[in-house]
Amino acid sequence: MIDPAVRRSMVQMLLDADAATDPAELAREVMRVLLYVGSETPCNLNCAENLDYGPVPAASHRPAVSGLKVKGTDLLVSEVAHAIEDLPLPSALAREFPELTAERWDAVTRMITMLLRALEREHGHTGAG
Numbered sequence: 001m002i003d004p005a006v007r008r009s010m011v012q013m014l015l016d017a018d019a020a021t022d023p024a025e026l027a028r029e030v031m032r033v034l035l036y037v038g039s040e041t042p043c044n045l046n047c048a049e050n051l052d053y054g055p056v057p058a059a060s061h062r063p064a065v066s067g068l069k070v071k072g073t074d075l076l077v078s079e080v081a082h083a084i085e086d087l088p089l090p091s092a093l094a095r096e097f098p099e100l101t102a103e104r105w106d107a108v109t110r111m112i113t114m115l116l117r118a119l120e121r122e123h124g125h126t127g128a129g
Contacts, residue, residue: 013029013033014119015118015119017121023055023066024054027054034048049071050070052069052071052072053066054067056074056075057074064122065120067121068119076116077116078116078117082113084113087109088105089101
């Protein structure tokens with residue numbers, strides 16, 4: 001079983017981050033904890049190699065933020081999650097989870113987006129929100 005304190009530490013690091021937090025150091029620590037909590041499986045190594053935490057400039061629909069993003073890009077993971085919200089319930093998931101209705105799928109994907117957005121910090125704001 002994974003130590004609950006370690007599991008909480010990654011989320012707490014992101015929640016506590018503020019404008020003074022070094023994004024590169026935060027990214028390294030988040031990915032270190034990811035691999036500790038999830039182990040060094042191929043899926044987790046791929047995640048650590050392709051995702052990052054750092055600044056993303058403002059866009060027409062949001063201010064400049066620091067958040068989880070696709071490494072080497074300005075694409076926030078929350079923006080990908082938000083786009084997934086518009087997709088219908090995949091048939092493979094419907095087969096695997098028969099209790100997952102379209103309405104529940106909408107709720108699940110919305111929660112994923114909102115959790116990712118909760119980890120983002122608008123530039124110039126403290127971790128306190």
